[in-house]
Amino acid sequence: MEKEKKEKAPEKAEPKKSSAIGRRDVIKTLATVPLLGAMAYGLVKTRKTSFLDRDISDVFPLSNKDAVFLQPSAEGKKIRVGLIGFGIRGKQLMRALGYAEPSYMDTLVKAKETNPDDTRYDVFMEQDDLNVVINGVCDIFDIYGESASLTGSNINREGTAGKFGPAPKRYRTWQELIAAPDIDAVVIAAPDHWHGTMTIAAAKAGKHVYCEKPMTWTVPETYLVRQAVRDSGIVFQLGHQGRQTAGYQKAEEIIKNNLLGHVNLIQVCTNRNTPNGAWVYPIIEGSNPTTIDWKQFEGDPERVKEYNEYMKSFRLERYMGPDQRDKFSLERFFRWRCWWDYSTGLSGDLLTHEYDAANQIMHLGIPDSATSSGGVYFFKDGRTVPDVLQTTFEWPERNLTMLYSATLASSRDRGKVFMGHDASMEVSNILSIMADRDSERYAEKIKQGIIPTDSPFFTYVPGQSKVDAVTSATELYFAQRGLLYTYVGGKRYDTTHLHMREWLECIRQGQTPSCNIDQAFQEAMTAHMGTRAYLEGRTMYWDKEKEEIIRGELA
């Protein structure tokens, strides 16, 4: 001790001059270095247990590919768009095109001011410019029509105090809009009973079509629409924006790689529990027989004839009306989805989204048969379409059933689940895969304790997930709460925006959109089979050769 002190003494007084380093100095300098060895041991062990032992690439081969979207061409021409229908969906589609109502912009700005976490304004402002101009709008309700025209002039995405561009022409009839020479492409957001007629007319006029789902209201027009689109060679996109969900492309790969084993049951659901979710929309102030062109609302006489003939020939009058078609009704105008006279009910409105997702992921095509049941069990507001509906579709050649189960009066979340012999996959914005405890494919890994069976073993979050290892508890925790969510290439995208972008790019680049006329035909026929099965109370079959819906015997 004494010696040590002596040694240090000069250093203390003149630290700079003393450069002699003794053994004790070396020891004191390097005293804690051995701890690095202990740390290294811990790290090697950690890496082995937490990382290498989670490797499942041998039984779960999956590529690292992220979702691919058709990218805009650098020098695409400006597309001149016309919009038919500026109701709830029409407004959303215009926003997806980059045109929002000034009053809506005011709301977004205000929302951002009061709540900094409300990013809707920023997301909308950052949304890509799709290089389109709105040259014409049409709505048979004056307030919507005027609003659509103003919205089409909101080229700078501004609020009510903003500077606007030239206003698009407001057409009184959709026929005039389609005939306009300064319109290349038409967006159809009219009620269901107009979709087919408008698409056919637009196709015949050589206008490209983005049509909201479902493609058609009656069965006969479904063939006509397909024919018209094929003959004209226009670019047709049906409005199932789910096609742009990044996770669906990965789900398709998972099915293709047979990672779920044989998928024998698909469960898809609608779980809503609000008046709005049940189509009881607000009645807008200022609506009356003078501001609404009811005659046009009634529908295309040919379609109405097809509808009436079908309903009457199968004694389904109880599902018609109850009001006369020519009787003005604000309820029927704003809440048309509640009546078969204009609507396709749950089948056309919501089942179609679910079916289209399953069709994209598994390439199902039109089912062999459909059976439905349900009723108006909660919203006893005079509606004729059911608010609870179950439809079962069969694909015997694929050894597969799809169950669609819907209620508009309970929001208990039941996911979109693909059930296979080895694993089941729940599909939302993320994919969550749970191994089956009786799986053969994963038996070894389950036995080794690498793959759990009481929680998902693999969760795919677009652009984020590693694909060769079991998802850790933390990763799962965040993924399940949807925190890691659709940022494509670091940018947040609205799927409807991407879906319209794809349509516009296909027009520019001469390509075919993801929800093209063949997919749309399958969607419409599948929905019609479900609807007819419900209305007629018997199983509907699909004759593949004749491409016809065949009735089963009544029980």
Place this chain on the structure above:
Amino acid sequence: MTPIVISKIVLLLFHCNRININITMENNYSKAQISWLVILRVFIGWHFLYEGMVKVLNPYWTAKPYLMDSQGPFRTMFTDMAANAGLMRYVDFLNEWALVLIGAGLLLGCFTRLSCIGGILLLLLYTFSHPSFLNTEYIMPFEGSYFWIDKNLVELAALGVLFVFPAARIIGFDRFLFRVLPDGFRKFVI
């Protein structure tokens, strides 16, 4: 006003007088004091280094979920950061390697004061992102119950202590660096 107050507090907390700068003070500490200062430094260094290395060794690690779970007045800043994929590459890289370097620095007693400052800054960032306010809920559960003061802040205070008691000049690489590096390094580096 606020910047002046903050700078005054920083000066008060980290001001080092001449004696402190120029001598090792080996004689001024008791053995027990040196021992505990070294133990504290090694423990914090060990904690930082391991946290950093685990992240460096895991190619898929990202701070994104943690940042998206941010609360408190700076929440938007952190969630915006998490939403920016380009920026996150740098954030992740800086966080991983800052943890490693600070951890190694403390463990070895090498550039200890600099490591203390770095550690305090990192812990401040974590605290801003995940403050222990009443009624804030985090998806990632904390392992205890905290009100304002959590373990990050305790560790932060401990780094402050290590900064003003630079015992690495006695036990640690700084013993050597203290001799060979110019005086200018002593105030904030070793």
